[in-house]
Each structure stands twice: as structure tokens, then as C-alpha cells.
Amino acid sequence: xxxxxxxxxxxxxxxxxxxxxxxxxxxxxxxxxxxxxxxxxxxxxxxxxxxxxxxxxxxxxxxxxxxxxxxxxxxxxxxxxxxxxxxxxxxxxxxxxxxxxxxxxxxxxxxxxxxxxxxxxxxxxxxxxxxxxxxxxxxxxxxxxxxxxxxxxxxxxxxxxxxxxxxxxxxxxxxxxxxxxxxxxxxxxxxxxxxxxxxxxxxxxxxxxxxxxxxxxxxxxxxxxxxxxxxxxxxxxxxxxxxxxxxxxxxxxxxxxxxxxxxxxxxxxxxxxxxxxxxxxxxxxxxxxxxxxxxxxxxxxxxxxxxxxxxxxxxxxxxxxxxxxxxxxxxxxxxxxxxxxxxxxxxxxxxxxxxxxxxxxxxxxxxxxxxxxxxxxxxxxxxxxxxxxxxxxxxxxxxxxxxxxxxxxxxxxxxxxxxxxxxxxxxxxxxxxxxxxxxxxxxxxxxxxxxxxxxxxxxxxxxxxxxxxxxxxxxxxxxxxxxxxxxxxxxxxxxxxxxxxxxxxxxxxxxxxxx
Amino acid sequence: xxxxxxxxxxxxxxxxxxxxxxxxxxxxxxxxxxxxxxxxxxxxxxxxxxxxxxxxxxxxxxxxxxxxxxxxxxxxxxxxxxxxxxxxxxxxxxxxxxxxxxxxxxxxxxxxxxxxxxxxxxxxxxxxxxxxxxxxxxxxxxxxxxxxxxxxxxxxxxxxxxxxxxxxxxxxxxxxxxxxxxxxxxxxxxxxxxxxxxxxxxxxxxxxxxxxxxxxxxxxxxxxxxxxxxxxxxxxxxxxxxxxxxx
Numbered sequence: 131x132x133x134x135x136x137x138x139x140x141x142x143x144x145x146x147x148x149x150x151x152x153x154x155x156x157x158x159x160x161x162x163x164x165x166x167x168x169x170x171x172x173x174x175x176x177x178x179x180x181x182x183x184x185x186x187x188x189x190x191x192x193x194x195x196x197x198x199x200x201x202x203x204x205x206x207x208x209x210x211x212x213x214x215x216x217x218x219x220x221x222x223x224x225x226x227x228x229x230x231x232x233x234x235x236x237x238x239x240x241x242x243x244x245x246x247x248x249x250x251x252x253x254x255x256x257x258x259x260x261x262x263x264x265x266x267x268x269x270x271x272x273x274x275x276x277x278x279x280x281x282x283x284x285x286x287x288x289x290x291x292x293x294x295x296x297x298x299x300x301x302x303x304x305x306x307x308x309x310x311x312x313x314x315x316x317x318x319x320x321x322x323x324x325x326x327x328x329x330x331x332x333x334x335x336x337x338x339x340x341x342x343x344x345x346x347x348x349x350x351x352x353x354x355x356x357x358x359x360x361x362x363x364x365x366x367x368x369x370x371x372x373x374x375x376x377x378x379x380x381x382x383x384x385x386x387x388x389x390x391x392x393x394x395x396x397x398x399x400x401x402x403x404x405x406x407x408x409x410x411x412x413x414x415x416x417x418x419x420x421x422x423x424x425x426x427x428x429x430x431x432x433x434x435x436x437x438x439x440x441x442x443x444x445x446x447x448x449x450x451x452x453x454x455x456x457x458x459x460x461x462x463x464x465x466x467x468x469x470x471x472x473x474x475x476x477x478x479x480x481x482x483x484x485x486x487x488x489x490x491x492x493x494x495x496x497x498x499x500x501x502x503x504x505x506x507x508x509x510x511x512x513x514x515x516x517x518x519x520x521x522x523x524x525x526x527x528x529x530x531x532x533x534x535x536x537x538x539x540x541x542x543x544x545x546x547x548x549x550x551x552x553x554x555x556x557x558x559x560x561x562x563x564x565x566x567x568x569x570x571x572x573x574x575x576x577x578x579x580x581x582x583x584x585x586x587x588x589x590x591x592x593x594x595x596x597x598x599x600x601x602x603x604x605x606x607x608x609x610x611x612x613x614x615x616x617x618x619x620x621x622x623x624x625x626x627x628x629x630x631x632x633x634x635x636x637x638x639x640x641x642x643x644x645x
Numbered sequence: 646x647x648x649x650x651x652x653x654x655x656x657x658x659x660x661x662x663x664x665x666x667x668x669x670x671x672x673x674x675x676x677x678x679x680x681x682x683x684x685x686x687x688x689x690x691x692x693x694x695x696x697x698x699x700x701x702x703x704x705x706x707x708x709x710x711x712x713x714x715x716x717x718x719x720x721x722x723x724x725x726x727x728x729x730x731x732x733x734x735x736x737x738x739x740x741x742x743x744x745x746x747x748x749x750x751x752x753x754x755x756x757x758x759x760x761x762x763x764x765x766x767x768x769x770x771x772x773x774x775x776x777x778x779x780x781x782x783x784x785x786x787x788x789x790x791x792x793x794x795x796x797x798x799x800x801x802x803x804x805x806x807x808x809x810x811x812x813x814x815x816x817x818x819x820x821x822x823x824x825x826x827x828x829x830x831x832x833x834x835x836x837x838x839x840x841x842x843x844x845x846x847x848x849x850x851x852x853x854x855x856x857x858x859x860x861x862x863x864x865x866x867x868x869x870x871x872x873x874x875x876x877x878x879x880x881x882x883x884x885x886x887x888x889x890x891x892x
Contacts, residue, residue: 255721258694260694260695260696260864261694261864262693262694262695262721263721284718284719285717285718285719285726286716286717286718286719286726287718287719
């Protein structure tokens with residue numbers, strides 16, 4: 131690969147024609163084609179392609195329309211296919227390199243258009259003495275974004291590309307550029323790449339008063355709720371609702387776990403609203419999960435029964451559609467809008483000079499230490515009490531405590547050394563996931579039983595019920611495996627290294643000294 | 646990766662134009678295609694406007710000191726690359742002879758490219774020599790253009806006999822008529838009798854045509870400067886027939 135820059139920007143005043151006339155004084159070239167085209171960039175809402183250093187673009191002209199995946203760093207084309215329209219999901223593409231690549235990156239997320247960029251495109255061949263093309267130049271003249279040049283090296287002519295690059299930079303004084311036209315287009319829209327992530331990244335000043343810091347946290351969560359609302363209502367993909375619910379759950383956990391920073395009546399009023407939100411979004415999410423798991427369900431069956439499970443998919447799909455449309459109308463209802471606005475308003479209001487309680491007047495670092503330490507101790511106590519014979523409920527309760535601890539640690543992570551808190555969150559996540567699996571398999575087992583009763587009314591073939599029975603058996607096996615795994619995962623979590631880390635990071639000084 | 650050698654013991658029968666034009670058609674339909682110009686005259690390199698020169702010449706090439714991939718040049722056409730000739734290829738026989746298992750050499754050199762190309766066309770020099778044997782060992786298909794003359798019948802028979810004696814079971818020989826002149830009664834007669842005797846000869850004949858001859862002036866494959874003519878159509882049907890024959 132050449133070390134010379136391959137991308138250039140034309141100065142604002144320089145039109146394509148002027149550039150070509152300047153170029154013609156320096157080198158021999160031929161314009162292979164000139165046409166009007168539209169470039170549309172695509173990515174998932176959470177920038178999965180961009181995060182993997184990939185750009186997805188659809189290029190449409192009168193004569194051709196193709197979609198391509200481009201390496202964001204070196205411009206290399208990773209996959210290209212003729213395509214008129216871009217399907218929403220990777221599984222709707224035809225088999226091939228493009229699909230394989232998209233499948234692994236996007237998973238269940240939809241491909242959404244980011245911007246449409248009309249432009250005039252010139253394909254220019256740089257020729258040598260034998261009139262052989264040694265470098266291809268693509269000149270794209272955009273309406274509001276200026277013009278861009280990219281050099282396309284040809285195999286065996288690497289030196290020529292270096293010469294042309296040098297000529298553009300030194301003789302024609304063009305500015306090399308690294309960033310894609312996408313970045314300029316986003317800037318024009320007032321956006322920037324990677325402007326959404328489902329991960330929490332709240333920066334807190336450790337000295338900030340607790341109630342003020344809490345508002346910073348809730349404000350961030352409210353932003354996530356609002357940004358995922360439209361996609362949830364439109365059912366663009368399952369992850370809008372997922373992220374929406376996570377933000378709601380985090381807000382609820384905050385209201386119950388960052389205790390006493392707001393007056394009780396305020397907390398009671400809004401906590402009720404968020405509990406309601408959790409409740410009205412639950413059914414749709416559960417059905418989304420069954421549909422996402424469907425492939426796994428199917429492959430868990432013996433081959434002879436795999437086709438018989440199809441009516442379950444149709445049933446789930448129909449049920450999801452109903453639940454989703456009910457949910458959408460709830461999220462458009464005046465009562466929802468009014469309560470969300472009230473919460474937003476409360477977060478905007480200035481706080482009294484003195485906090486409403488002693489907790490509210492602590493610095494956020496002090497409060498975070500207290501809360502995390504307390505919940506951590508509770509978690510250990512609950513976990514220690516679990517034996518082989520404990521009922522499922524104790525594991526469910528433990529899972530809830532785990533979640534509370536995890537949310538607290540995530541809210542406050544900016545107050546602690548990055549590597550240490552990240553390592554502890556990771557350890558907790560591992561432990562939490564075995565508890566999660568245990569509960570999920572149980573819930574799925576029970577739901578399947580309930581669905582089969584409802585499906586009885588639909589005149590479904592007996593083999594479908596047979597397949598569902600096998601599935602329940604499979605889920606039961608998986609649930610037992612998760613139950614069995616509990617001891618091992620808990621041992622991993624409570625290992626000495628983690629214990630010490632929790633203590634050092636969160637325990638009051640007196641307790642640390644004592645040990 | 647399928648390796649197709651355009652070969653005939655005789656010279657001037659249309660080997661190069663066959664390799665260049667069929668490779669062009671393969672590339673146009675999306676196959677990743679390479680032409681390897683093995684003829685020291687460098688005619689196919691000339692048609693693609695690429696200098697007939699490779700670093701290190703035939704010695705280093707056959708010794709495997711340079712990977713073929715580093716010597717390949719992109720042509721002006723999508724999906725179509727060229728491995729250029731070099732004047733030192735006139736000594737390829739001697740260089741091969743100095744190696745152990747000389748007839749296996751080309752196969753070994755081409756092996757690393759097997760994931761990069763769907764079709765490789767070997768544009769071979771005339772003659773029957775150690776190089777030809779190496780080509781036979783490497784190729785999947787021996788595509789042999791024949792001018793409809795009695796002498797050509799003899800060379801085709803010689804070739805088939807040689808291949809049979811060399812026990813090259815996996816090599817598929819596909820002959821077809823090239824430079825056929827419809828105005829010559831002799832051509833017509835010979836084509837009719839030949840086809841009866843050799844049913845493996847393809848149906849399509851490439852005509853003797855001035856637009857094919859113009860390749861030397863235009864310095865590109867026929868399809869690069871002619872949209873539709875009797876010759877372009879002939880190459881297209883020939884390519885289709887070959888694709889069907891090798892399936």
C-alpha cells in the first residue's frame with residue numbers, strides 16, 4: 131500500500147471543470163464517464179458499521195445502482211453488489227460476501243439511511259505513454275459539500291499512484307483529507323458519527339452535590355428514552371424498545387437506589403410513572419425476544435420436527451404485532467406525554483440552595499461509595515444463603531439485587547479509576563448473566579405452555595404441539611444447566627481479588643483499615 | 646480456479662486473440678480473470694498496453710524467487726489482470742530443464758493464486774517442448790484454435806496422440822475453428838469433414854475478419870472497441886460453448 135494520501139478536497143472556489151483543465155496541463159488523462167448520481171450512506175441507529183470502521187453506501191446513477199461496504203481507513207472496497215433498494219435487515223440480502231459481513235455486524239439492527247448526497251461524478255483514467263490506464267481518479271462534485279477526489283490504485287502500478295498523489299498535493303495544492311464525505315454531510319445536519327450508544331457514559335464531578343448529580347444522571351437517561359421513542363413507536367427494529375426499556379429500568383433503579391436525594395412525594399409520583407412504562411412495554415419486548423430466539427428454538431429440535439414449529443412463529447408474529455400497536459398508541463397518548471414532560475420539567479427546575487436531606491447534601495462520590503458498598507454487601511449476603519435447595523424466587527431476588535448494583539456502578543463509573551471499575555462491572559456481568567439465563571429459561575418455558583393453550587383454538591396440527599413440547603423440555607434442560615452453573619459463577623465473582631477491589635473502591639475508610 | 650491454455654503446435658492460428666478476447670468476456674461477466682502471456686513475443690501484453698517485461702526474467706520466475714502476485718498488472722478492464730511476457734521467456738525451456746520436476750513448475754507457481762482468480766488463460770508460444778509439457782500438466786483445458794486446412798488436421802492429431810501417450814487424463818482438449826474464411830470453398834469443405842471426424846470440435850467458428858485484425862491497432866480486446874459485430878458474437882457463442890463444455 132502506498133503511503134501517499136489517496137483522498138483530496140478541492141478548494142471551495144474550484145469547480146470540477148477548472149480542476150480538469152489544470153490537471154490536463156500536468157498529465158495525460160481521459161474522462162471515461164461523467165454522470166449524475168446519488169450517494170446514500172447507511173448504518174444502524176447505534177453505528178455498528180461505523181464502529182467497525184466500515185461505511186455502507188448505495189450509489190445510484192442512471193445506468194447502475196450498487197451497494198458497497200468500504201473500509202473507512204483505507205477506502206478499500208470490502209464487498210459490492212448490484213442493488214436497487216436497500217433492505218432493512220441483513221437477512222433480507224442475497225447470500226454473498228456483503229450479507230455475511232452485514233449479518234455479523236448488524237445482527238437484529240435495521241439499516242437506516244443517514245443522508246442522501248446528490249453529486250456529479252467523473253471517472254478519470256490517468257494514461258501512460260502507451261495510453262494504458264495506470265491510475266483511476268474519481269471526482270465527485272457535491273451540491274453543498276464541495277468536491278472530493280479519490281485515487282484508485284491499480285495492481286502493478288503502485289508507483290504511478292504515488293506520482294499522481296504528489297502532483298495533486300504539491301503542484302495543484304489540494305488538501306489531503308482523511309475523513310469521509312459522510313462526516314461533512316453529518317456536520318451539515320448538525321450531527322456527528324457515533325452520536326448514539328446504548329452504553330452509559332455519564333461524566334460526574336465527584337464534588338457535585340448528590341441531588342444535582344442525580345439530575346445529571348436522570349437527564350442522560352431521559353435523553354435515551356426520548357431518542358428511542360420514535361423507533362419504538364414505528365417498530366423500526368427490536369433494539370429501540372430494548373434500549374428504551376433499559377433507560378426506563380435504569381431510571382427506576384436510580385429512583386429506588388439513589389435514596390433520599392429528592393423529596394419523597396416527588397419520587398413517589400415519578401416512580402409510579404416509570405413503573406407503568408415498564409409494565410406497558412413488557413409484553414412487546416417478551417415477544418420480540420421469542421422471535422429473536424426463534425432460530426435457536428428451531429435448531430434445538432430434532433430435524434424431523436423443525437418444520438412443524440412454523441405455526442409458533444406465525445402466532446408469535448401476530449401477537450407481537452398486536453402488542454406493539456397497543457404499545458405505540460400508549461406512547462402517543464396524552465397521559466404519557468404529560469407525565470414525561472412533568473419529569474423533564476422537574477429535572478430542569480433549579481434545586482433549593484440546601485438539599486432536602488442529609489443524603490442530598492453529600493457529595494456524589496460520598497453517596498456513591500455508601501450506596502454501592504451497601505448493595506454489594508446485601509448481594510453477598512443473599513448469594514451466601516443460596517443452597518442447592520433454595521427456591522427459584524431466591525435466585526430471582528438475587529438477580530434483582532445484582533441489577534441494582536450493576537446500575538449503581540454504571541451510573542457512577544466516572545468517579546472511580548476506569549480499569550478497576552470496568553473490571554468489577556465485567557465480573558458482575560458474568561455472574562448476573564447466569565442468573566438471567568436461569569430466569570429467562572423459566573419464563574420462556576411458562577410462556578410456551580401458555581401459548582400452546584391459546585394456539586389450541588387456532589386448529590394447529592398436533593405435531594406443532596409435539597415440537598413445542600420438545601422445546602419446553604429443551605428449555606428445562608438449559609434452565610437446569612444454568613442452575614447448576616450458579617455455584618461456579620458465584621465462586622468466580624466472590625474470589626479474593628474482587629472482594630479486595632470492592633472493599634478498596636467503595637468501603638468506608640474505617641472498614642478498610644479494620645481488615 | 647480453472648486454467649485454460651490456448652495452444653497449438655503451429656503459430657499464427659489465433660491463439661493470442663482467443664486468449665485475450667475470451668478472457669475479456671469472462672471478466673465482463675464477473676469472473677476474476679488473469680491472462681498469463683508466456684510467449685516471448687509478448688503479443689497479449691501488447692494488446693493490453695503493458696510493457697512485456699518482468700523483474701528478474703524467466704530465471705527468477707521459474708526459481709520461484711518472485712511470487713507471481715507481485716508481477717501482475719491490472720488491465721484497463723474490470724476483473725481482468727495480466728501477467729506480462731518477458732523477452733527472456735525464449736529461454737523458458739532451458740530454465741525449466743535445469744530444475745527438478747520441470748513439468749510441475751507452472752502448477753506450483755500458480756497455486757497461490759487459486760483463491761484470487763476464477764479463470765487463468767495461458768497464452769502459449771507455438772511448438773511442442775518442455776514448456777508445452779509443463780503447460781499440459783498445469784491446465785484443465787487445452788483450447789486449440791485450428792485453421793481449416795489439411796495440415797492443421799495433422800497437427801491436431803499429433804497433439805491428441807501426444808496427450809494420450811503422456812497419460813494426461815485430466816486434461817480436456819477442446820478444438821475449434823479459427824480464422825475461418827466463408828468465401829473459401831476449401832475452408833467450408835474441410836470444416837464439414839473435420840467436424841464429422843472429430844465430433845469434439847466446437848460448433849462455433851471464429852471468422853477471419855478485419856475487425857479482429859484491428860486489435861493490433863486499437864491495442865485492446867475486440868469488445869473494447871467494437872460493440873456488436875459478427876466477430877464479437879462469434880466469441881460470445883464460443884465462450885458460452887466452452888463454459889458448457891467444462892461444466
